[in-house]
Amino acid sequence: MxxxxxxxxxxxxxxxxxxxxxxxxxxxxxxxxxxxxxxxxxxxxxxxxxxxxxxxxxxxxxxxxxxxxxxxxxxxxxxxxxxxxxxxxxxxxxxxxxxxxxxxxxxxxxxxxxxxxxxxxxxxxxxxxxxxxxxxxxxxxxxxxxxxxxxxxxxxxxxxxxxxxxxxxxxxxxxxxxxxxxxxxxxxxxxxxxxxxxxxxxxxGRHPAVAAVTQRLSTLGREVRAELPGGDVLEGTAVALGPGGALRVSHVTADRGRIETEVRAGDVAHLRGDVHRGA
Structure with a gap:
């Protein structure tokens, strides 16, 4: 010990x-x-x-x-x-x-x-x-x-x-x-x-309590693919962190046009390479 x-x-x-x-x-x-x-x-x-x-x-x-x-x-x-x-x-x-x-x-x-x-x-x-x-x-x-x-x-x-x-x-x-x-x-x-x-x-994600998270998170502003529980796949732009840290993804639907969906669980991949954000 x-x-x-x-x-x-x-x-x-x-x-x-x-x-x-x-x-x-x-x-x-x-x-x-x-x-x-x-x-x-x-x-x-x-x-x-x-x-x-x-x-x-x-x-x-x-x-x-x-x-x-x-x-x-x-x-x-x-x-x-x-x-x-x-x-x-x-x-x-x-x-x-x-x-x-x-x-x-x-x-x-x-x-x-x-x-x-x-x-x-x-x-x-x-x-x-x-x-x-x-x-x-x-x-x-x-x-x-x-x-x-x-x-x-x-x-x-x-x-x-x-x-x-x-x-x-x-x-x-x-x-x-x-x-x-x-x-x-x-x-x-x-x-x-x-x-x-x-x-x-x-x-x-706008709350000062999580400023350290948003400063170091490279996902925001990126094109992403989210593989959701149940097998659905969502592709769009990660635009914000919602309540509880959920990832808000802006994407286009056939019947509703562009909407934002909150992803609370699943695998998220950065599309088109990777970048560094924050220190």
Whole structure:
């Protein structure tokens, strides 16, 4: 076990190997109760998963798997459930910012992929709601997989790693990176909770609370293809973030002309290449 930097802060548990760090955090929350900032990390995750139950795997040491329980509060009041859907984007933007500080230029593709300037993936993020038994409202477990060093043999052509972006000698030790990312994500969640305190309705992308997200999101203004749950495909221009972080896509229909549709779930692809936005 790796002790947290601040003994008064929630712990970061380091495991030599794990099936899924998200499952580990969910189990600990179930046993010990919700603790904002509780985190589990490993450099050898053997049963990780991505969106839509896809398998996520990497050779031991090639990637960092980190999951963090987020249940931020403002003035002692936990974040309202209406705002929970923003936490994945807020956490992803914090990862982009931290990796940029290491020298890895990156941007965020909706809803939660951290990409290099050419569109290859550096990190994926997946959020799962964590019910609370104490009556204080649910939290979210945000899991992330950061590609560290695949030694020139990335598992898929659409992936890259920190070693390729900043040089192998500059890649932080996995435990230290886990602690730093945990702190960055928790801090971002705390700032978000404070900024939306008192907001009874879900905020949209114009709210100052999510400025860090919109600054780092490269999807807005892009031509996109959204593969929706159920198999439908939508192509159009991503124009804004709606309430709760939904992606608003402007597209033309045969019977209604140009309309905007809010995409709340699904896979979104950037069409015609990729670009970097934000720092």
């Amino acid at each position: 790796h002790a947290p930097h601040d003994p008064a802060a929630p712990g970061l548990v380091w495991l030599d190997s794990a099936g899924s760090t998200q499952d580990e955090v969910l189990a600990r929350v179930g046993r010990e109760g919700p603790r904002h900032g509780l985190a589990v990390a490993t450099a050898d995750q053997r049963a990780g998963r991505g969106r839509h139950s896809r398998v996520w795997s990497a050779a031991p040491g090639a990637a960092l798997a980190l999951s963090v329980h987020l249940r931020p509060a403002a003035g002692g009041t936990p974040l309202a459930p209406v705002h929970l859907s923003w936490l994945s984007l807020v956490a992803s933007a914090a990862v982009v910012e931290h990796l940029a500080g290491l020298g890895a230029t990156a941007h965020l593709k909706w809803p939660n992929d951290v990409l290099a300037p050419d569109g290859r993936k550096l990190c994926g993020v997946l959020a799962t709601v964590a019910p609370a038994a104490d009556g204080g409202g649910p939290g979210v477990v945000v899991g992330m997989g950061v590609n560290l060093d695949h030694r020139g043999a990335a598992p898929v052509a659409t992936a890259t790693d920190l070693a390729e972006q900043i040089g192998a000698e500059a890649v932080p030790a996995p435990r230290g990176l886990a602690a730093a990312l945990r702190d960055a994500v928790v801090g971002a969640a705390d700032r978000f909770a404070a900024a939306v305190a008192g907001e009874a309705e879900a905020v949209d």
